[in-house]
Amino acid sequence: MKRLLSGLVALLVLVGCSAGGGETKPTDNEIKVYTRDGSSGTREAFESIIKLEALTSNSAETSSNGDMANQVSASPAGIGYVSLTTDFAANKLTPVSYEGVVPSVATVNDGTYKLARPFSYVTRAAGDFGSEDKEALVVAFLDYLVNSTEGRQIVLAAGGIVDVEQGKPWAELKVNHPIVEQDNSAIVLKTGGSTSVEKTLTAAIESFIPMAGNFKYEPNHTGSGDGFKRVLGGEKDGANAIDIGFASRSFKSEETVDAGLQSGVYAKDAVVVVVPESNTSVTSLTAAQLVEIFSGKAKTWGDVK
Amino acid sequence: MTKARRIKDGIANAFTYLASSMTLIILVAIFAFVVIRGKGSLSLEMLTNNYWSKNYLVEWAGGDSGSFTRPEHLDETVVFSSKYGIGFSDEISHEKKRLIRVSYIAEDSIFNASTNATKGEGYGEVFTINVGDQIEKIEAVNETGTIVSMGTIFSDQAESLVMKMDTTSHLSSLYFKTPGGGIWGSLIATIQLIFISLLFALPLGIFAAIYLTEIARPNKFNQFIERCIEMLAGVPSIVFGLMGIVVLYPITAFFNVNGLSILLGGLTMAVVLLPVIIRSVQESLLVVPRDYRSASLSLGASQTQTIFKVILPSALPGILSAILLAVSRIIGESAALIYTMGTFINDAPRITQGGTTLAVHIWTVMSHEQPNFELASAISIIILILVLILNVSVKLFSKRLDRKLGI
Numbered sequence: 001m002k003r004l005l006s007g008l009v010a011l012l013v014l015v016g017c018s019a020g021g022g023e024t025k026p027t028d029n030e031i032k033v034y035t036r037d038g039s040s041g042t043r044e045a046f047e048s049i050i051k052l053e054a055l056t057s058n059s060a061e062t063s064s065n066g067d068m069a070n071q072v073s074a075s076p077a078g079i080g081y082v083s084l085t086t087d088f089a090a091n092k093l094t095p096v097s098y099e100g101v102v103p104s105v106a107t108v109n110d111g112t113y114k115l116a117r118p119f120s121y122v123t124r125a126a127g128d129f130g131s132e133d134k135e136a137l138v139v140a141f142l143d144y145l146v147n148s149t150e151g152r153q154i155v156l157a158a159g160g161i162v163d164v165e166q167g168k169p170w171a172e173l174k175v176n177h178p179i180v181e182q183d184n185s186a187i188v189l190k191t192g193g194s195t196s197v198e199k200t201l202t203a204a205i206e207s208f209i210p211m212a213g214n215f216k217y218e219p220n221h222t223g224s225g226d227g228f229k230r231v232l233g234g235e236k237d238g239a240n241a242i243d244i245g246f247a248s249r250s251f252k253s254e255e256t257v258d259a260g261l262q263s264g265v266y267a268k269d270a271v272v273v274v275v276p277e278s279n280t281s282v283t284s285l286t287a288a289q290l291v292e293i294f295s296g297k298a299k300t301w302g303d304v305k
Numbered sequence: 306m307t308k309a310r311r312i313k314d315g316i317a318n319a320f321t322y323l324a325s326s327m328t329l330i331i332l333v334a335i336f337a338f339v340v341i342r343g344k345g346s347l348s349l350e351m352l353t354n355n356y357w358s359k360n361y362l363v364e365w366a367g368g369d370s371g372s373f374t375r376p377e378h379l380d381e382t383v384v385f386s387s388k389y390g391i392g393f394s395d396e397i398s399h400e401k402k403r404l405i406r407v408s409y410i411a412e413d414s415i416f417n418a419s420t421n422a423t424k425g426e427g428y429g430e431v432f433t434i435n436v437g438d439q440i441e442k443i444e445a446v447n448e449t450g451t452i453v454s455m456g457t458i459f460s461d462q463a464e465s466l467v468m469k470m471d472t473t474s475h476l477s478s479l480y481f482k483t484p485g486g487g488i489w490g491s492l493i494a495t496i497q498l499i500f501i502s503l504l505f506a507l508p509l510g511i512f513a514a515i516y517l518t519e520i521a522r523p524n525k526f527n528q529f530i531e532r533c534i535e536m537l538a539g540v541p542s543i544v545f546g547l548m549g550i551v552v553l554y555p556i557t558a559f560f561n562v563n564g565l566s567i568l569l570g571g572l573t574m575a576v577v578l579l580p581v582i583i584r585s586v587q588e589s590l591l592v593v594p595r596d597y598r599s600a601s602l603s604l605g606a607s608q609t610q611t612i613f614k615v616i617l618p619s620a621l622p623g624i625l626s627a628i629l630l631a632v633s634r635i636i637g638e639s640a641a642l643i644y645t646m647g648t649f650i651n652d653a654p655r656i657t658q659g660g661t662t663l664a665v666h667i668w669t670v671m672s673h674e675q676p677n678f679e680l681a682s683a684i685s686i687i688i689l690i691l692v693l694i695l696n697v698s699v700k701l702f703s704k705r706l707d708r709k710l711g712i
Binding site: 063153154157180181182183184185195203206207209210211212213214218219220222238239240241 | 358360361362422423424425426428441442454457458459460480482550554558563564565569647648649659672678
């Protein structure tokens, strides 16, 4: 009797668990909106550029760029957004133009494709690095990251958008930085700020380490807001102090980056709206139309004005 | 037994079965989930490897090509360069990155005769790539004297890399990485943190518990202390993290420990653990029979002697379970440590530097742009195994102690 009861209960619980999570299937012409998880930098960029205030509750979250590509291509009425580095053809996706501009490395570099964000950097103030060697090393690294062909190649390979053609060979730039010709294994370079820049930045720094005397590297990235704060703001002398701060946006007017030794943009990141290949009716969307779709105002493709 | 009574009893019993089977199902579900997701990434290499790859740049004075024949025993998936005598294979790392790994180097290949190009220690000495390392970038010169670059950075795979290599006449430099992605550093940092936290928290907690149960008179002030300890147990750990960075950081900075450090994390955890340790030591002191105290005092021992020679040894099992609870709490803590130890995964952690425990390591891997569920689950399996070993060993230990003490 007891055994029977407990067996029954277990069965009931299991059935209850598996029955949950069912969804109603949307009709074919109803738009299915796909978005990224809350911690995604791509999502933050997309929503802030099109000025989306509230996402529709009828949307599905995807866990990564690859996951997003898979799900959108498998859903005939789906729409989502991915990074420009995605292979559209292999994933059976059509990239949608934004405000009439086709997304490509060229249009992002010349600034006409607006659904893009800069990867900005700012350093500590001159003379505030703790040692002259470290300051020279920071200057050398930024020269490598921003201006050299080799640095740009690596940023491009890791998913940042830069114009490699415009770079100068590192062999030419190296002569201005005698610091890279000595043993720097005692220097620890600390970076922080945006989490979106981590992939491109880490790839660039790792390749620079053996070229510049084997210095040590500590990334501690917690979000764009901390980039300025920890090099020039309130936490610059605290436990979290860093040498170079990053933001995956332009620095705000209240972030006075002029006080730093150097600041600028080293690459761009573009977000591309995608629909599955089977959907041939959508080729270009404006910010206003995207807001209609992603806020749930437009339920079907016919509602999009 | 009337019918109504039987139905009532039946319902009551059903609820007890339901509740206990629920806990079992939940536990099994958690185990199943992490094992299914994580078993692919779980390996001895993951446990003993460093998280960060080491980066090396080597160069050749000559670097001229030769001609090599493909060895018989080489696996079919390996792409072999007959010009330079090296074999590569494609691999997807558990961080979902495409890699080109070296899987074979011929004995007289120039890849066994490169020199270190990094300024500093060992500059210019012979330094070579090993089987298992990852090719990032090779710079070479072709017949016409133009520089050709290839490797993972130029989105090559093993096949295209070898095709490009075979068009060159000599190699000039190679940038490669050692395999990474392991959790060895976090494992060491976890052990260091446990040690430091207990070093501070155990004496404080045990003596406070002795004071409260044995010495303190039940007056308003002492009751107030008891209330405070109970309150401390209910404070969210993220608040402790903030307290650590604001209040305890100046203390560690005074001892010349700058930045986030395992020491700071340990001090913060000591505060978090105090209520846990005080509670469980108090409970074990309370169950020591009154007769022990009376017997000891009537034989002429002072109160202090009684406490330290009679009562404390009988409370040993309680102290042990306090340690177990504390260690489990440290292994499971994340919020307070993110603030005080940072989220930088340190491969060779020291007390005076930051680091991540296994739990914070999970947080770090999951907070990347591409969250890595598989690696996180693999680390979860290791955490679960650790907690299980702790549980079993303390159970065995206190059983032996009980037998020894004759309780």
